[in-house]
Amino acid sequence: MPRLSGFARVTACALWGLETELVSVEVDVASGLPGFDIVGLPDTSVREARERVRAAIRNSGFEFPLRRITVNLAPAERRKEGTGFDLAIALGILRASGQLARDVAELCVGELALDGSVRGVRGVLPRVRRALHGGIGSALVATDNAAEAAAAGGDAVAVATLRLAMAHLDGSARLAPAAPPPPAPEPAWEVDLAHIVGQETPKRALEIAAAGGHNILMVGPPGTGKTLLAQALPSILPPLDEEEAMAASVVHSVAGLVDPERPLLSVRPFRAPHHTASRLALVGGGRPPRPGEVSLAHTGALFLDELAQFTPQVLDTLREPMQEGRITIARGGTSATYPARFTLVGAMNPCPCGKLGDPAAPCTCLPDAVDRYNARISGPFLDRIDLRVHVPRIPYEELRDAAPRERSAEVRRRVVAARERMASRGRRANAELTVAEVRRHCSLDPAAERLVAGAVNERRLSARGYHRLLRVARTVADLAGSESVGRDHLASALLLRA
C-alpha cells in the first residue's frame, strides 16, 4: 500500500552538446490536491515526461499516487532537455510513495514508453562516464544502450521495462551487468589502394596526408578516380588509440549514431557530407545542439566532394575547426564546444566543364569562368590545405596494366611507423606542429637549406608557405624513416604544392 507522503532522490544526467552534468531528481509526494509538477527549468520534452511516467507506472502494475507530486531537477538553474529523465522520475515517484523499498543509488537514464518499457536515448556514453567520474559506479539503462553504457566502464544493467527495473532494485530478480562489448574485428575495407590503377602521385599524397594529418585537395577531370582515392583513405589511416576512440565515440553517441552492438568506434570515422549540406549540418548546432559533420569526423577524415559546389559561406565556417581542432557554437544564450580535429579531403574539377588540363578533351570554358570557379574557394581556406594534387586522366594502356600494385596494408604500416616518430616529438601528427615546433624539429640539411633559401629571399615563398612546406617535408622524411629533412624530402613536398 503506498505511503501517504514521502521524499526520494534519484540520480540522472543532463546533456548539453557534449557537456554533461549529474542531475539530482528530487521527488516529493505530499497530501493535497492531486497534481504532478516538474520544476528546475525543464523544457517541453522534459515536461512531457509527466504523461509518459503516469501511464508507464500504471501500465506496469504499480499505483500512480493520487497526491500532490513535485519533481525538482537540481541544479535548478540550467535548462534541461531530452527524454532521458523519465526513468529517474518514475523510480523517484515509486520510491517516494513507498512502492520501492530501497533507495536508488544507480544512475538512471532512459525514456519510458506508455506501456512501461524503457527506450534508449542519445548520449549514454558520456552520461555514464560522467557518473563514474562522480563516483556512481553502476547505471540502469535501456537494453539498446546497454553495450554503450558497459563500454563506458562500470556496471551497466539493462532494464527492458520499468517492472524489471523495480524487481532488480528491490532484490526480487537481480539482473547481471551487461558485458563490455568485445573488441571489433579487423575491418574489411571497401576500397583498397591496390584497386586504383596509376595515379602514383595522388596515392603518394594520400599517404602523406594520412601520416601527417595534412589536409589535401585533389583536382582533376570528372571520372579520374578522385572519389575512389578519397574512399581509400580510411584503409591507410593509423588505428585509433583508446583515448581517440572514446572521444570519437562520445560524439557519435551524442549524435545518436551509435551501433548498439559496437558502441565504440574501432576505425577512424570517414564523413562525406553532400555539397548541399547546410552550415548547421556541417558544423553542428540546433536545438538541442547536435554535433555536425566536422565533429563526427573527429579523429578521422572529412571528405568534401565537389568542393567548389559548397557555398563559400559554408566553407568559411570550416576555417575555425581546421585551425583549432574544435568548433564552438553559440546559440540562444548557450554555447557548446565540440571536438573537430579531422583531416580534410577535398575533391573538385579544374574548371566548370571539368576538362581543363585533359589532353584528350580540350576545355571549352572561358578564362574568366575558370577564374570565377577557382575563386569560389577562398584564399584563407586554401591556406589551410597543405597538399594539392592533380588527378589526371589515365591512358588506356595504363588502365589495362595488370602489374601488381601496392596494397593499403603496406602503406598503412609506413603510416603507423611515421606516426610513432611523430609521437616521439610530442604531437600526434605533423600537421599540428606549431611554428616554434617546426623550427625545432624540421631542421633541413645543408643541401635542402640551399634549395629553399633562395625562394624565401626572393619572396616566392611566404612565411606561411615556408612552414607548410617544412611540415609536409617533415612527414615525407618520417615516412622514409629519416631523422633529418633532406633535399629529396623537400623536393617531394614541393611537387605536391605544399
Add this chain to the structure above:
Amino acid sequence: MTVLTRADPRYPSRLLDLPKPPELWFEGDATLLSREGIAIVGTRRMTPYGERVARELAIACAEAGVVVISGLAQGIDAASHAGALDARGETVAVLGEGLATFDPHGRRRRLAMRIRERGCLVSEYAPLMPAQGWMFAQRNATIAGLARAVVVIEAPHGSGALITARHAQTLGRELYAVPGPLGSPQSAGTNALIAAGTARAVVGPESLGLRAHSAAVSSPVLDRLAAGPLSPDALRAEADEVAELLLAGRIVALPDGRLSRA
C-alpha cells in the same frame, strides 16, 4: 580621361587610313598610339598553345620596343597585354565600350589597372556608352588601323578576330596568322587565312621582323612543359629538378595542381 580629335597633334596618323577616323578617348600615355605597334588578337576561348604563343610574341614585341595592341578581351587579348607588360613593354588596349562603363572583374581588372599606368587604354566611344555587339566589330577596325601589322593567334570560324583580319586586309596592313593543329576548332580560322594566302604564317618572332626571343636556359623539364602544363605525375622521375625550378620561379603550379612554365 581625355579626348583626341583629328585636329590634335597627338592623333595617330595611321587612323586617317580609316574611312571615318573616330575620336579617341584615352587614359594613360597617348604617345604610344603613334608609335610602331603590332596588333595581337584572337579568340577568348584559347588553348594553352594559343596562350603560350600570344605571350611569347608579345614578349618579343616588348623586347624590340614595339607596342602591343589588342582589345583587352579574355583569352588571347589578355594574354598578349599581360605578356607585353610582364616583359616591361608597352601596350595599348582598344575597348569596345566607353572607358567609364568598362568594369571587368578579377584578372582583367588588374590588367586594366596596369595598362592605365604603363600603357594606354583607349576607346572610340563616349565614356558612358554601354557595350553593344556592333561596337566590338567597329572597334576591331580601329585596332587594325592603329597597327603596322596584325597577328591572329587563334580564331575559330566566325571569330571576331577574323573581322580584325579583314579590316587589316582592307587597310593594307601586314596580316599574319599562327598555324595550329589541323582539326583544332580554335585554329580553323587562322589555318584558313594561311591556306587562302591572305595571311602569312608565323613560325616565330622573326616572321614579324622581330629578333628571336633570346634562348633562355633550357632543361629537359622546361622543354617538356613547352607544349603545355603537365601533371606532376608525368614529371615524377625529375622531382628534384622540378623542385629547383619551382623554387627558382621558372615553373609554377596552377590552381589545379598541374605544373606550367612561368
